[in-house]
Amino acid sequence: MVIRGEVAVVFVCLLASAQVKPQPKANPAGEARSVHMHAAVDLKKRLIKFRQVEMPFHSEGLSAREKQMVEKLVETSRYLDDIYWRQVDPEGLSIYQTLQGSINSEDADLRRFLWINGSRFDLLDANKPFVGGPASPGGGFYPQGLTRAQVEKYVNAHPEKRAEIYSATTTLRWRDQELEAVPYHVAFRAFLDPAAKALREAAELSPDAAFAKFLRLRADALLTDDYFKSDITWLELKRPKVDVIFAPYETYNDGLLGIKATYGGAVLIRNEEESRRMETFQKYVAEIQEALPVAERDRPSKRGLETPMEVVDAPFRTGDLGHGYQAVADNLPNDPRVHELKGSKKLFFKNFMDARVIYVILPLARYMMPAKQVAEASGEGYLLGTILHEICHGLGPAFAHNNSGDRVDIRAAIGPIYGGLEEAKADVVGMFALKWLVDHGVLPKDKLKEYYASYLAGNFRTIRFGAAEAHGQAEMMEFNYYVEHGAVRRLASGKYEVDYEKMPGQIENLAKELLDMEATGDRARAEAWFRKYDVISPELQNSLKKAESVPVDVDPLFSFPREVH
Numbered sequence: 001m002v003i004r005g006e007v008a009v010v011f012v013c014l015l016a017s018a019q020v021k022p023q024p025k026a027n028p029a030g031e032a033r034s035v036h037m038h039a040a041v042d043l044k045k046r047l048i049k050f051r052q053v054e055m056p057f058h059s060e061g062l063s064a065r066e067k068q069m070v071e072k073l074v075e076t077s078r079y080l081d082d083i084y085w086r087q088v089d090p091e092g093l094s095i096y097q098t099l100q101g102s103i104n105s106e107d108a109d110l111r112r113f114l115w116i117n118g119s120r121f122d123l124l125d126a127n128k129p130f131v132g133g134p135a136s137p138g139g140g141f142y143p144q145g146l147t148r149a150q151v152e153k154y155v156n157a158h159p160e161k162r163a164e165i166y167s168a169t170t171t172l173r174w175r176d177q178e179l180e181a182v183p184y185h186v187a188f189r190a191f192l193d194p195a196a197k198a199l200r201e202a203a204e205l206s207p208d209a210a211f212a213k214f215l216r217l218r219a220d221a222l223l224t225d226d227y228f229k230s231d232i233t234w235l236e237l238k239r240p241k242v243d244v245i246f247a248p249y250e251t252y253n254d255g256l257l258g259i260k261a262t263y264g265g266a267v268l269i270r271n272e273e274e275s276r277r278m279e280t281f282q283k284y285v286a287e288i289q290e291a292l293p294v295a296e297r298d299r300p301s302k303r304g305l306e307t308p309m310e311v312v313d314a315p316f317r318t319g320d321l322g323h324g325y326q327a328v329a330d331n332l333p334n335d336p337r338v339h340e341l342k343g344s345k346k347l348f349f350k351n352f353m354d355a356r357v358i359y360v361i362l363p364l365a366r367y368m369m370p371a372k373q374v375a376e377a378s379g380e381g382y383l384l385g386t387i388l389h390e391i392c393h394g395l396g397p398a399f400a401h402n403n404s405g406d407r408v409d410i411r412a413a414i415g416p417i418y419g420g421l422e423e424a425k426a427d428v429v430g431m432f433a434l435k436w437l438v439d440h441g442v443l444p445k446d447k448l449k450e451y452y453a454s455y456l457a458g459n460f461r462t463i464r465f466g467a468a469e470a471h472g473q474a475e476m477m478e479f480n481y482y483v484e485h486g487a488v489r490r491l492a493s494g495k496y497e498v499d500y501e502k503m504p505g506q507i508e509n510l511a512k513e514l515l516d517m518e519a520t521g522d523r524a525r526a527e528a529w530f531r532k533y534d535v536i537s538p539e540l541q542n543s544l545k546k547a548e549s550v551p552v553d554v555d556p557l558f559s560f561p562r563e564v565h
């Protein structure tokens, strides 16, 4: 194992160094190191779309030991970034490192944009590289040039290797004519060993025995790739004051097969007051599930499942949580076995949510919606919509039933559009659930307008990203559906307003449609639906153009320095 591990690490490093651009000689004149890298010329324009926002670490409520623990958790989270870059874009990492220490402003711009994207691929430009060579859909997960067809052919000829090749936590490489799957804990041992050690050191500092136990189990998981036990322990934590996300969970960076997970890390400090308030919603989750407009078989009981919810500040994030879209909420883990047995944890990153509403959503809404409805939109409405979105990822069918009535995995049945469908389901069922809470007296009746206005305002933010990824696919479709059915109207001014009368009925219709697609696992129907609705109209494009000066996302500046090695 160890020997294989070293070979694998060398392989990863070679991959990174093979693509290093020649290091320019010392250049006292201050010539940009990036000058020979063929970087996009309009980087300044691309950078202003990301508003730098300070995300200070508020340590007021923590003891000296807890502060030390947080620092240890920050330290160990950095190792996940080291792995993440190698998974997603080894060439981008080399360029980023080559630019280190340059005082040239073009180099600094390029470096900052590389950091924002966590790669050479521009999120806002359909993931096209803005520097360096062409993108490889397999990133660092697969050997260069490997195709889906080759993988399928190989697996058909070697069915005994199917599980390891399709595992979320292996990288693939050719060894002679054989396709070899290298487990992450072997491939990334050089980073995972010190990460596990630091997690154990953090556990020593924790005054919370349950959290310390979790950290130790997670350290074990890093070195075995078996996260099940530590995921369960993570869900059993009761209102931890400090928490972390620390795992390879998300697969959306695997452009070839969509199955390989990237590492992501976040240090979380609980916001006690907001968390308590959110817990009131938990009481209703099972009842909302039972009220969904879908056949009884497709809304399995949620009674007795853990649905811990934490409103937290995230003073540090790395890996897939540190780059690209800055998530304001998460629902983890993704393992359906854990969902069925225990449920999942919903996390709301309050410092990121506040920044998004202040610097992106409300400024954009001022261009896109009439003043009266902008005034109705609010951070509070957005927070509630986001909370219900995350809760509703866990609602609806757990499995699809095919024509012969067999239970099949929804993700596998729906195929590549699943991500968009699931995000849309969470949005729309979430809005359905908000109305349910109002109807049942949990939330005040006069707040409904605020929720709908905030929903539409949030829609515009996501639509600007285009329909290249799941959330964009989802919200573009939702918007077009509401416009088609008159629940959202375009005004002569080029702005859009919610029809508060029609909105609830159309939300229910759309929820029914999406839940039914998941319940039947009907891939052709889902694909046709998104093909029809994932089109941006020239009018909408014109309206969005006027709002071009509004940033697209925030670029968080933490109290802890940005580093990758």
Ligand SMILES: [Zn+2]
Pocket: 389, 390, 393, 423, 426
């Ligand atoms: Zn979601």
